Amino acid sequence: MSKEIVASIKENVIQGRKTKDDIGIDDSLAGTPGVVELTEQAVKGDVSPQMIITEGLTAGMQVVGEKFSTKEYFIPDMLASAEAVGAAMDILKPVLEAASVESKGRFAIATVKGDIHDIGKNIVAILVKGAGYEVHDLGIDVPTEKVVEFVRDEKPQYLGLSALLTTTMTEMGVVITALEENKLRGGVKVLIGGAAVSQEFAKEIGADAYCVDAFQAVKVLDGYQQGD
Amino acid sequence: MPRDGILVDRPYERLTREQVELIHRASMQILTDPGLISFNKEAVDILDGHGAKVEAIAGDHEIWHVTVPEQVVLKALETAPKSVKLGARNPDNALVMNGDEPRVYLITGSETNIWLDVDFPTYVNKADPAREIRVPEFKPRRGMIDDLCRSAHVCEHLEMVDGYIRTVNIQDRDITEENKDVNKFFASLNNNTKHFMTGLTSLKQLDNVVRMAELIAGGKKALEDNPLISFITCLVKSPLQFVDDTTATFIEVCRRGLPVAVSSSPQAGTSAPIKEAGIMAQINAEVLAGITLGQLVRPGTPVLYGSVPVRARMDTLNDSYGAVETSQYNVDCAQMARFYGIANYSTAGVCDSKVPGLQSSIERLFSDIVVAMSGPQYLHCAFGLLDCNSVFCLLQAVIDDAHFKMIKSFLRQPRVDQAEIDTVLKQIREVVATPQKMYISHIRPVLRSGEISGVYPFEGTGDVDDAFEIAYSRMKELLATPVQHIDERTTARIFEEVPGILPRLNVYERGK
Numbered sequence: 129m130s131k132e133i134v135a136s137i138k139e140n141v142i143q144g145r146k147t148k149d150d151i152g153i154d155d156s157l158a159g160t161p162g163v164v165e166l167t168e169q170a171v172k173g174d175v176s177p178q179m180i181i182t183e184g185l186t187a188g189m190q191v192v193g194e195k196f197s198t199k200e201y202f203i204p205d206m207l208a209s210a211e212a213v214g215a216a217m218d219i220l221k222p223v224l225e226a227a228s229v230e231s232k233g234r235f236a237i238a239t240v241k242g243d244i245h246d247i248g249k250n251i252v253a254i255l256v257k258g259a260g261y262e263v264h265d266l267g268i269d270v271p272t273e274k275v276v277e278f279v280r281d282e283k284p285q286y287l288g289l290s291a292l293l294t295t296t297m298t299e300m301g302v303v304i305t306a307l308e309e310n311k312l313r314g315g316v317k318v319l320i321g322g323a324a325v326s327q328e329f330a331k332e333i334g335a336d337a338y339c340v341d342a343f344q345a346v347k348v349l350d351g352y353q354q355g356d
Numbered sequence: 357m358p359r360d361g362i363l364v365d366r367p368y369e370r371l372t373r374e375q376v377e378l379i380h381r382a383s384m385q386i387l388t389d390p391g392l393i394s395f396n397k398e399a400v401d402i403l404d405g406h407g408a409k410v411e412a413i414a415g416d417h418e419i420w421h422v423t424v425p426e427q428v429v430l431k432a433l434e435t436a437p438k439s440v441k442l443g444a445r446n447p448d449n450a451l452v453m454n455g456d457e458p459r460v461y462l463i464t465g466s467e468t469n470i471w472l473d474v475d476f477p478t479y480v481n482k483a484d485p486a487r488e489i490r491v492p493e494f495k496p497r498r499g500m501i502d503d504l505c506r507s508a509h510v511c512e513h514l515e516m517v518d519g520y521i522r523t524v525n526i527q528d529r530d531i532t533e534e535n536k537d538v539n540k541f542f543a544s545l546n547n548n549t550k551h552f553m554t555g556l557t558s559l560k561q562l563d564n565v566v567r568m569a570e571l572i573a574g575g576k577k578a579l580e581d582n583p584l585i586s587f588i589t590c591l592v593k594s595p596l597q598f599v600d601d602t603t604a605t606f607i608e609v610c611r612r613g614l615p616v617a618v619s620s621s622p623q624a625g626t627s628a629p630i631k632e633a634g635i636m637a638q639i640n641a642e643v644l645a646g647i648t649l650g651q652l653v654r655p656g657t658p659v660l661y662g663s664v665p666v667r668a669r670m671d672t673l674n675d676s677y678g679a680v681e682t683s684q685y686n687v688d689c690a691q692m693a694r695f696y697g698i699a700n701y702s703t704a705g706v707c708d709s710k711v712p713g714l715q716s717s718i719e720r721l722f723s724d725i726v727v728a729m730s731g732p733q734y735l736h737c738a739f740g741l742l743d744c745n746s747v748f749c750l751l752q753a754v755i756d757d758a759h760f761k762m763i764k765s766f767l768r769q770p771r772v773d774q775a776e777i778d779t780v781l782k783q784i785r786e787v788v789a790t791p792q793k794m795y796i797s798h799i800r801p802v803l804r805s806g807e808i809s810g811v812y813p814f815e816g817t818g819d820v821d822d823a824f825e826i827a828y829s830r831m832k833e834l835l836a837t838p839v840q841h842i843d844e845r846t847t848a849r850i851f852e853e854v855p856g857i858l859p860r861l862n863v864y865e866r867g868k
Contacts, residue, residue, distance in 0.1 A: 204797070
């Protein structure tokens with residue numbers, strides 16, 4: 129029973145079906161429970177959260193990643209699957225906490241002050257959450273003080289900063305300087321991304337990583353997990 | 357079910373109704389003054405018997421001056437079918453063309469003498485020997501029958517190719533004027549199940565190629581129902597001259613009731629006026645003269661209004677297919693054909709460029725887009741052709757197919773109705789109310805429905821333009837994908853009944 133339900137979770141992750149109302153890649157699973165309903169059933173049925181995560185959610189995302197790399201899947205497919213995994217992780221969070229299982233890490237993300245562009249930031253948030261991280265989206269046009277305050281109070285291990293414009297990208301450096309001034313820089317890895325920024329700029333402002341896209345952001349975070 | 361083609365919702369037209377009628381009236385005047393010259397006696401007799409005025413011109417050759425009154429032309433236009441079916445070996449590949457419906461079918465051709473091979477040698481940077489790049493090199497050579505087979509084979513698999521006009525002239529040592537027609541027909545039909553149109557090299561071979569088509573179709577009546585071959589005849593040489601041999605071929609094709617494109621190819625500046633009004637009035641007169649003759653030979657003969665107008669290059673006086681005026685003339689011709697309700701054979705995609713590259717892409721895409729938008733039914737769009745129709749490159753044909761897929765995608769009919777508006781309003785309200793305000797989740801239902809066009813299919817992954825290499829790989833894949841040959845029994849009958857086909861073309865005898 130538990131194997132069957134976990135296999136269904138995996139299949140629905142591959143199809144990118146968060147709930148029973150989603151069609152997925154094709155209509156073969158139309159009307160049947162999606163990842164949310166299946167995860168709820170699994171939790172009620174005492175299926176271990178580790179099994180749900182490793183054999184259902186992560187295994188499903190692995191297949192999705194492979195299909196994306198062979199161009200069978202597109203970004204909307206990837207995001208749908210990641211959103212489904214993110215929703216499942218929300219359901220599993222209290223179970224994991226009760227079992228003293230820690231998440232892969234806490235990731236805060238913000239579009240810096242003066243910039244209201246958020247498509248890239250939102251995609252990063254969805255994919256990072258789908259990869260098993262606890263994501264805190266601070267929003268757009270976020271003042272430096274608010275970022276500093278969040279890092280001080282919530283202590284995320286990772287901070288993502290996004291900017292689209294050449295006029296606002298300098299704010300990223302301002303945030304890093306403010307973190308240093310508040311002696312918070314050592315506790316948080318800062319990742320930057322956005323159309324205007326580059327590897328060179330990341331180095332210049334003292335960021336830990338430049339991410340060309342959301343997939344690289346996940347790779348960088350997973351690299352930190354593995355001690356890179 | 358015939359092929360879909362591309363239904364152009366609102367065809368692009370350059371001429372007003374008044375301008376169309378002015379051209380029509382000018383053409384009618386041209387057919388009486390100055391009239392035409394005919395080098396073909398039979399055409400003269402036929403026209404004479406139906407109200408045209410003919411008069412022998414004194415000189416060394418037998419030549420006649422012919423004037424065709426307007427009522428003779430108008431009567432002929434009444435019997436010309438407004439709907440023409442071009443059949444195919446695979447009946448699902450048939451083309452149905454209605455003169456008043458701008459449904460565009462994309463066709464290959466026409467015949468070139470030169471075949472362009474492609475290779476990708478590696479070049480080393482002198483300053484940095486560790487840096488190597490692969491660059492396409494194009495090598496021209498004489499076209500052979502194996503090339504024609506390969507071209508037909510690949511065009512069978514090219515999704516956007518609706519019909520096949522042979523792309524390369526066969527110049528093997530064992531090909532003669534006597535056996536060329538049967539071999540080009542067999543090589544093309546045996547490797548391609550789409551409609552096949554061509555011109556004839558020798559009128560003597562007409563009955564042999566018709567017999568071949570009958571055997572493939574399943575008999576005489578079956579060929580009538582499914583005319584899997586048709587002909588193109590340039591019976592009128594510009595300006596206003598019925599040529600002897602092609603007119604004779606045209607008359608015989610009409611007698612057999614097979615579909616035929618009446619083609620005229622004036623060159624603005626040399627064999628037609630350089631002004632748009634002038635070349636249009638003349639080409640229209642020339643095509644109407646041909647259609648009239650065809651209908652007088654056999655009323656109801658399925659004909660296409662064949663227009664291949666071109667502007668002269670000012671530096672060489674050669675054809676300039678890349679000139680924008682060439683596309684303008686073709687767009688005008690599509691409109692004139694629609695005025696008469698007759699399906700239009702049109703031309704696009706021919707370029708001046710000698711090799712695939714930036715120039716060829718721009719020249720061919722420019723005319724491919726604008727002429728396709730004008731809605732000609734039978735668009736000979738020069739898949740793979742270069743250097744003004746004198747060179748064929750299979751790699752270019754593969755690239756052209758991808759470009760036409762983009763054009764087809766662009767010409768999709770817009771879907772804006774109340775139900776669609778209701779759906780999108782609901783979607784907008786839903787998304788705007790979410791914190792992320794992204795529509796991405798709504799992409800998926802249409803992602804694989806064909807509503808969204810794809811990325812450029814030959815896009816590379818690095819900083820180097822890999823389009824040629826990726827297209828070349830695609831070409832190799834298509835060559836390795838089998839085609840459905842004519843079945844063994846029919847092949848045997850064709851070889852028994854149709855003389856002159858080269859034994860090496862019989863795929864069932866190879867290796868025996």
